[in-house]
Amino acid sequence: MNTARRAVFVALTVILVLSVMALSDTDDPARGLLSMLAQVPQEAVLEQQSGWAAVRYVDYEALAAAEGIGALRDLGDVDLVMTMVPISRIMGRIAVGPDPLRNVVLSAGQMADTVGFEWLVDVDRSLEFGEPPNPGLVLDGSFDHVAIGLALEDRGYDLSSVAGVPVWHRFDDYAISLGDRDMADPFGGHLGAAARVALLPDHLANARSWPLIEAIIAASLGETPSLADDVGYRALAEAISGPEGWLIEALFFAGEGPGQPSDPGGTASAQDTDEPRSLPPFSLVVLADRQEGGEQVHLVGLVCDDREDAEVAAEVLAERLEAFRQPSDAEESLAEQFGARIGSTVLPVKEKGTAVALVEARYPAPPSWDDPTADSFVPGGQLYRAWVQAIMRREFSPLW
Secondary structure: OOHHHHHHHHHHHHHHHHHHHHHHOOOOOOHHHHHHHOOOEHHHOOOOOOOOOOEEEEEHHHHHHHOOOHHHHHOOOHHHHHHHOOHHHHHOOOOOOOHHHHHOOOOOOOHHHHHOOOHHHHEEEEEEEOOOOOOEEEEEEOOOHHHHHHHHHHOOOEEEEEOOEEEEEEOOOOOEOHHHOOOOOOOOOOOOEOEEEEEOOOOEEEEOOHHHHHHHHHHHOOOOOEHHHOHHHHHHHHHHOOOOOEEEEEEEEEOOOOOOOOOOOOOOOOOOOOOOOOOOOEEEEEEEEEEEOOEEEEEEEEEEOOHHHHHHHHHHHHHHHHHOOOOOOOOOOHHHHHOOEEEEEEEEOOHHHOEEEEEEEEEEOOOOOOOOOOOOOOOOOHHHHHHHHHHHOOOOOOOO
């Protein structure tokens, strides 16, 4: 790192410490995730049938803090972030982000003119839910509604109001206009898609149809049930949001998951026995990627009918994750490859007598970067990414 860049980081040290303390010291660690879930109408998620993650959550503020660049990001200068740190590689920790994330780094410096904010410094959290052709997107961060309105109006958006909430919009429901594609527009701009951008009191929301944006607004205003009101979602949100460290990303799946693997007992889960133990029934699953100091902590949580089922599920799932290996690798389990320690616990849920089985994989974080040009920088979360990729291939046999 050259002298000028090092001087900047020395000057930011005190700010960095304060920002880390502020993120870590909170009375309700689940507040960020729960506030996002409170914007999502239950009706838009609970009936999803695809098997893929119904809810995809990312906390960019937490990722920046975990990588030691929180103070730099807080300055709000996207050019400085792009120059000072290997931001593309840092963002590479995100295993599954919202659809717009693919263009965020490439469009840095252009988004302010296009939509009135810069994702890399203004968006603290994102939550995407549902499926094409009508996914929903909720953003939390620092937004100037006037700047957003001016930018969207310049690009042909019109302004309406739903229940007193301003909504900027273009095109008919689900319409696509290839001539209006703009990669710097995170509201379906890479497709030239219809958009309804709601300026909620504390969030932004986007959908490609009026019925969905109206449902989001109703949930946000507390007029209809949201996912934060659902017992299972609330329990899992609290389970993965511990008081120490940072929750960086999470994926929520319905219990049936993405389909049955070819080996339902789990790759190597049977080990030397003829009859591997089965998991008890579970209604909801979360995978979460956390950072706690110098350790990465990846979690799998299951909502079970009662504590007895949760205790069995925690024990069986821990055994399966300890033994789980990729089909192409017959030598070591993934836990062995990454040196991960597997542990489990059961958390009671007051409502309806349900309980959460929570299994964690804990292992050292990779070395921090010290040179933005270094090719050796490796983002964290590699074991979590391997789990997610196995789910995408329908090979995550510890669960399905």
